[in-house]
Amino acid sequence: SAVISQKPSRDICQRGTSLTIQCQVDSQVTMMFWYRQQPGQSLTLIATANQGSEATYESGFVIDKFPISRPNLTFSTLTVSNMSPEDSSIYLCSVAVRYRSYEQYFGPGTRLTVT
Amino acid sequence: DQQVKQNSPSLSVQEGRISILNCDYTNSMFDYFLWYKKYPAEGPTFxxxxxxxxxxxxxxxxxxxxxxxxxxxxxxxxxxQPGDSAVYFCAARSLGRDDKIIFGKGTRLHILP
Structure with a gap:
């Protein structure tokens, strides 16, 4: 298993500003994912961030809005840019072992409220 | 288009009895199916x-x-058991470029004393 921490745990931000969320893993992992969970909804994959390559974004998510960095095998950041109230969600990072990519380990999440 | 559906938003079960959580899917290409459990203010756990x-x-x-x-x-x-009270997410893996996992909306399970 892996232990994952996220910073900040929660934040309240003004419309039009940006927030960078950090994800730290206690071991080296290849596969890292960023999810969003809007109120009452399922977890939706934003992008896959594998070290050594550019992040792969899912339909409906773009790099300009959600830039991702993956500088090494234990760390990643997700930025929510030019925020609007619709971006209010819980943002979660997760990691997986390649040969068992269905068994993902999640961080505690970052609860973002945009006013 | 919801590929993984959990039609019951919540379920209450007496402690000691059987809890049954259901999930339906539409994509025949899923190769693994998963259940995750989530407590408040924590991330989901496999x-x-x-x-x-x-x-x-x-x-x-x-x-x-x-x-x-x-x-x-x-x-x-x-x-x-009482500690089973949580939100349970059904999920499925879709094989592809990045082995994407698709989640349902979750079912909140309440275990009653």
Missing amino acids: LISISSIKDKNEDGRFTVFLNKSAKHLSLHIVPS
């Missing part, structure tokens, strides 16, 4: 999985059943 080539997988009090012809899976918890 609970149990089943390969699409099997129809049952058991791990202690947790058993997952897969009915491929009906595109249906269920999670059985026996006996139910």
Whole structure:
């Protein structure tokens, strides 16, 4: 298993500003994912961030809005840019072992409220 | 288009009885099905999985059943305990470029004393 921490745990931000969320893993992992969970909804994959390559974004998510960095095998950041109230969600990072990519380990999440 | 559906938003079960959580899916190409458990203010934790080539997988009090012809899976918890009160997410892995996992909306399970 892996232990994952996220910073900040929660934040309240003004419309039009940006927030960078950090994800730290206690071991080296290849596969890292960023999810969003809007109120009452399922977890939706934003992008896959594998070290050594550019992040792969899912339909409906773009790099300009959600830039991702993956500088090494234990760390990643997700930025929510030019925020609007619709971006209010819980943002979660997760990691997986390649040969068992269905068994993902999640961080505690970052609860973002945009006013 | 919801590929993984959990039609019951919540379920209440007496402590000691069996909890059955249901899930339906639409994509025949899913190769693994999963259940995750989530407590408030925590991230989801992996609970149990089943390969699409099997129809049952058991791990202690947790058993997952897969009915491929009906595109249906269920999670059985026996006996139910107070610590089982949580939100349970059904999920499925779609093989592809990045092995994407698709989640249902979750079912909140309440274990009653």
